[in-house]
Amino acid sequence: MTSSSPANQSHPAIPAPPPHRELPRQPTGRRHRRTPEQPARHHGHSRRCSLSRRHDQSYKLLFSLPLAVEHMIRGFVDDRLADELDFTRAESLGIERSTPSLVRFQADMLWKIPFRGSSRHLLLQLEFQSAPERYMAVRALCYVALHYHGLTGTRERRAELAPGGRLPPVLAITIYNGRQRWTAPDNVFDLIEPARGWLAERQPRLPHQVLDLRTLARQPLIAGDRIAIESHVTPQTASTSTCRAPSIH
Numbered sequence: 357m358t359s360s361s362p363a364n365q366s367h368p369a370i371p372a373p374p375p376h377r378e379l380p381r382q383p384t385g386r387r388h389r390r391t392p393e394q395p396a397r398h399h400g401h402s403r404r405c406s407l408s409r410r411h412d413q414s415y416k417l418l419f420s421l422p423l424a425v426e427h428m429i430r431g432f433v434d435d436r437l438a439d440e441l442d443f444t445r446a447e448s449l450g451i452e453r454s455t456p457s458l459v460r461f462q463a464d465m466l467w468k469i470p471f472r473g474s475s476r477h478l479l480l481q482l483e484f485q486s487a488p489e490r491y492m493a494v495r496a497l498c499y500v501a502l503h504y505h506g507l508t509g510t511r512e513r514r515a516e517l518a519p520g521g522r523l524p525p526v527l528a529i530t531i532y533n534g535r536q537r538w539t540a541p542d543n544v545f546d547l548i549e550p551a552r553g554w555l556a557e558r559q560p561r562l563p564h565q566v567l568d569l570r571t572l573a574r575q576p577l578i579a580g581d582r583i584a585i586e587s588h589v590t591p592q593t594a595s596t597s598t599c600r601a602p603s604i605h
Contacts, residue, residue, distance in 0.1 A: 415484045415531060419465060422446040425480065432567055433529070442472045466503070476518060479503060479526040486534050493544040496528040496564040528564035538568045 418424050422443045430438035447468045465482040481499055485492065504523050507513055514521060532538050541547055543563040551559060 415533070416465060419482055419531075420448065422467075425467060425469075428529075428531075428567070429480075432572060433527075433565060437527075440471055441478060442470045445470045477524055479524050481526060481528045483528070483530045485530055485532045488532075488534060488536055488538055488540055490540045491547065492530055492540050492566075493542060493547060493562065493564055496530070497544045497560060497562045500526050500528060500562060528562070530564055530566045531569065532566060533569045535570070537570075538566055540566075542566050 419428070425446065426438060426441075426443040429435075429441070449466045449468050464484050467480040467482070468477050469480055470477045479500075481496070481503070483492070483496070483499075489495070503526065507517065507523060517523065542565070543561060545559055545561040548559050550556070
């Protein structure tokens, strides 16, 4: 009969704990790891955020086509402006900008659309929102200012401006597809505390166009435009779109 070594024997005065059982721990104030039985608290919020991101990507794919941009401006912004623009020469520009302190900002989409029979062009800035944002007008103002800063940052870039060094006109549009009603001011001036007289005249103003898709869906016009746009939007046309994407402007 062979005897077991002392290392393999449990001390008689200290019974071994049952197998596969953890001793209870005292709370330490730290955040405990979630067990499989405990559902995530923000699972629904994460799902909504994921769905919103997919919606934003879908709109970015749709409005990467000049045809969709043309239908949007013609049907829901200003048809006379659409008549003045040459969408066949539209260019998709770089969307990332940096401030002098190297803080980076990135717009959702930026188009350079020439006017017909002219060397002038329009800068069209598109933002896609799935939730209300009270200070969206501030963001639009920031992006426009950074676009203009990029056009005037160097002597070479200034030489590309219109005669007299004038900056191109800009149109900022926010496309909103959320469930709640959009109530945010569309002009940064309306977010500033009221001032009087001379001071009021020197406050920044930049209205941006908000297209609330739920509101527009009640209008008969959107059905026809949606069919016209979606009939041209397929994976093949999106991947072979003729819109150009030059380096950052």
